[in-house]
Amino acid sequence: MDLIPDIFFEKQEGNLCAQHALNALLQGSYFTAVDLADIGRELDVKESIVHGRHVSGNNYDDSGYFSIQVIQQALSVWDLELIPWGSEQAVNAREEPQNELAYICHLHQHWFTLRRFAVPWRWYNLNSTQKAPTYLSETYLGLLLQQIQDEGYSIFVVRGTMPKCPADDKAALLPRPSIQEKNKACVPFSGKAYRLTDSGTSGTTNDQEEQHLAQAIEASLRDSEQQRMEDMRRKRLARFGG
Template sequence: MESIFHEKQEGSLCAQHCLNALLQNQYFSAVDLAQIGTRLDERERDRMAEGGVATNEYQRFIEQPSNNYDDSGFFSVQVISEALSVWSLDMVLYNSQNPVAVQAREDPTQMTAFICNYHQHWFCVRKLGEQWFNLNSLLSGPELISSTYLALFLTQLQQEGYSIFIITGSLPSCEADQLLRLMPAVQTVKPRLLTEKEGGIDGAEGAEDDEDDALKEALRVSKEMIEHDDSALQQALQMSLEGYHMVPTFSNISSPQTNSANKAKPSGSADSEPASCSRDVQPSPEELRQKRLAFLERQQAGGVEPVRGSSEGESTDKSENSSAGTEQSGEELSEEELLQRAIAMSMEQS
């Protein structure tokens, strides 16, 4: 690959780079091509003058700038064709009905070189040895093109709007052609475009940008994990609080007798208000113990007198007597059940 002559783009001198890459040596300079362009302008001026220098057509032609070259380095296809004629080389349009063009479209590998043009940019594709190379001056080096891919490569250029010309005639011999016939080139890394960032400072800045992007991505993922953990913790605390409020308290535990008494009470009676208060305010363990002892003493002394004059008293007296009888009768109820019933009854007495 090092033996292949390749000029990198300078200004707008792509036509010069294209010709030198095709011929594989620095045969033309910008000055040489400008001189060819000047000669072409003089020929065109002479042809226009044949109709008379006083005609409007000739005066307009004189006022117009050259169509063959300019100060930026642009050169027309006529300049390139004139330069190739020095080497007895011709240009045939790839899409024409010329027999050479028809053969090239059927099998482009049978040709020796192509010149491509698009929007004033020129580059060549040439065969060196038995291999094809893209010698575009916008690339950092020659690009190897496989023989099977060459037809597809040319078709793609046509679709992008390129004009393709077939080079006919015998190209001058070159060192690269001789070496590549003996030892074909192997390309592991394709050349990059010159517009891409090179190594050094630009490469370091690119590496730093990649590291910054990686760090930002890591911070984003970490933040999402933290937010997820926080939401999971909040959900767990909420569930814990809900479970805590669902645990029954002593004020909500009542015996069947108490429930029946509560059902018997009218909603507008004065006794219903203390009952609701007793559910909201939980007595202390010492108060419960004192009330339970007082209740047991009354039971042992002979029972509690029933409250006269209301069905509520009768129901309460019956429930108390039945509870006392149950407690005195022995082991029918467990101690915990007796304690709950005693607490409920003592709350009603209070």
């Protein structure tokens, strides 16, 4: 059974990637560009008071740019918190990334979401520049996070309690993906960073690096499956002898 038809997903529209990333995270049409602009204006006013001078454009502008402060403020309504990937609070995320709820990633004013649905083996890349959500195995999630960090992305761990959504309910009932499904799903991340003003055309792709990444993922998944079978064999021998 496929979870993708049940996942709320917005394709890139204009320069609204911050809106798309938030709605993908929350799994619904919770925010519009107008909502985020209102939050940005409020933050600019507060910063003006603190600095004793007029501040404008720090948190949003007419191009569709929204700062991390706007996104944090928007998520605070849901008691969700963003933790920087490199912080002390994110140690567990760096060690076992599959156990977190989601990640919001940013580079060159482009925001996108990686989200888990119900269980640690149901991760999806919800980048609005894609045609549809793409499945991420637990192994590939860790490799992808490492790759985009190396490419300069800012990564934020999402902590708190997500609103309930149909995709979470369905994911809890689905079986674990088979090793064949995992291998099929391992499409290398292009490494492209999209600027809001570039219409998704900036960045370059290193084909050789992507090929190496794909090979590493496939080998890791194969080794993981072999290790699992070997563990089962040892347990049978320990229990029944032979």
